[in-house]
Amino acid sequence: MTWLGVTRMSFIEYQDIIQDGDTAIVYLGHDSMFPVTIQHGSQTQTKYGVMRHSTDLIGKKYGSKVTCSKGGWVYILYPTPELWTMNLPHRTQILYSTDISLITMMLELKPGSVVCESGTGSGSLSHAIIRTVAPTGHLYTVEFHQQRAEKAMEEFRQHKVDHLVTVKNQDVCKSGFGMSHIADAVFLDIPSPWEAIGHAKSALKVEGGRICSFSPCIEQVQRTCRALEGHGFTEINTLEILLRVHDVRTIRLQIPDLGKPLEDQASPASDANDAPKPMTYSQDACSIFKSGVPPRETVGHTGASTEPEKMFQLKAHFGTWTLSSDQYFLSDPWHVRSDLANM
Numbered sequence: 001m002t003w004l005g006v007t008r009m010s011f012i013e014y015q016d017i018i019q020d021g022d023t024a025i026v027y028l029g030h031d032s033m034f035p036v037t038i039q040h041g042s043q044t045q046t047k048y049g050v051m052r053h054s055t056d057l058i059g060k061k062y063g064s065k066v067t068c069s070k071g072g073w074v075y076i077l078y079p080t081p082e083l084w085t086m087n088l089p090h091r092t093q094i095l096y097s098t099d100i101s102l103i104t105m106m107l108e109l110k111p112g113s114v115v116c117e118s119g120t121g122s123g124s125l126s127h128a129i130i131r132t133v134a135p136t137g138h139l140y141t142v143e144f145h146q147q148r149a150e151k152a153m154e155e156f157r158q159h160k161v162d163h164l165v166t167v168k169n170q171d172v173c174k175s176g177f178g179m180s181h182i183a184d185a186v187f188l189d190i191p192s193p194w195e196a197i198g199h200a201k202s203a204l205k206v207e208g209g210r211i212c213s214f215s216p217c218i219e220q221v222q223r224t225c226r227a228l229e230g231h232g233f234t235e236i237n238t239l240e241i242l243l244r245v246h247d248v249r250t251i252r253l254q255i256p257d258l259g260k261p262l263e264d265q266a267s268p269a270s271d272a273n274d275a276p277k278p279m280t281y282s283q284d285a286c287s288i289f290k291s292g293v294p295p296r297e298t299v300g301h302t303g304a305s306t307e308p309e310k311m312f313q314l315k316a317h318f319g320t321w322t323l324s325s326d327q328y329f330l331s332d333p334w335h336v337r338s339d340l341a342n343m
């Protein structure tokens with residue numbers, strides 16, 4: 001993409017040099033980052049002092065260590081969908097990268113895929129989908145809250161991915177996605193997904209489309225599963241993904257004293273009548289190991305709440321269906337479901 005003769009930053013193509021108009025991520029540490037729009041003449045305050053965009057940022061390489069006015073330093077990072085998810089302005093609850101990775105895999109998204117999504121929310125998942133389906137695929141995302149739809153479109157333009165996404169401001173349960181039989185995949189993150197299953201089916205391609213609906217409550221999951229079954233979806237699964245981060249610890253273990261090696265012993269036979277001796281350990285000799293220790297407790301949710309005390313149980317469920325003329329088949333082509341035929 002070109003702008004005034006130079007390549008402009010885009011969330012789907014890496015660019016080396018920080019330029020006026022870019023969205024960059026200011027990295028102060030693993031738990032301390034924020035996004036900034038680079039602008040000639042602007043400045044950004046950090047706890048390490050001020051950064052002047054014209055002199056400290058524009059023209060520098062992404063990944064550079066930038067020293068602020070009080071002497072401390074930060075890194076300026078190129079924005080990826082993962083970094084955006086960690087730093088975006090929240091207008092709603094959002095999906096995080098753990099769930100996004102499972103959703104991307106189970107929906108079999110790839111470059112060229114056509115995807116329908118609702119609701120757009122804060123655009124966290126949308127950015128990841130757009131990066132995956134680029135450069136030839138497309139995301140159609142439906143959001144019934146007007147300001148959220150407008151803000152998402154503005155961000156897609158700013159991030160130079162607007163040619164890969166269409167935002168529609170409508171109620172997906174009433175008006176659907178506004179297309180028929182072209183989507184490879186549909187994703188739902190709305191309070192009443194069961195009301196949108198019929199529209200999702202109409203949007204999906206005639207054979208082999210996949211759908212995923214993400215819900216925090218098991219009652220929502222049950223209603224959606226029933227709706228999926230009723231509309232002829234097959235292979236319906238309910239999945240939960242739990243992230244287990246291992247702490248790396250350094251452990252010192254004493255080395256047991258195993259005696260002399262056999263070849264150094266005068267005569268192995270001389271020890272034959274000796275009773276077994278208790279294991280002894282050398283006082284000084286230790287081996288140092290690195291060990292991965294799993295957490296004692298695993299947080300039972302990975303999305304829908306950023307506050308640990310609000311622990312929702314999250315379920316994502318997936319269904320695939322294939323349709324051939326007037327009959328529905330399971331994905332095993334030998335097995336025709338007679339109860340779904342003629343639906």
Ligand SMILES: C[S@@+](CC[C@H](N)C(=O)[O-])C[C@H]1O[C@@H](n2cnc3c(N)ncnc32)[C@H](O)[C@@H]1O
Pocket residue numbers: 092093094095118119120121122123124125126142143144145148170171172173174189190191192
């Ligand atoms: C939890 S947020 C989605 C977050 C999004 N997945 C993300 O990662 O940023 C749910 C969104 O769905 C929208 N929504 C709820 N019901 C809807 C409907 N029937 N049609 C369209 N949008 C709807 C809400 O306005 C809200 O913005």
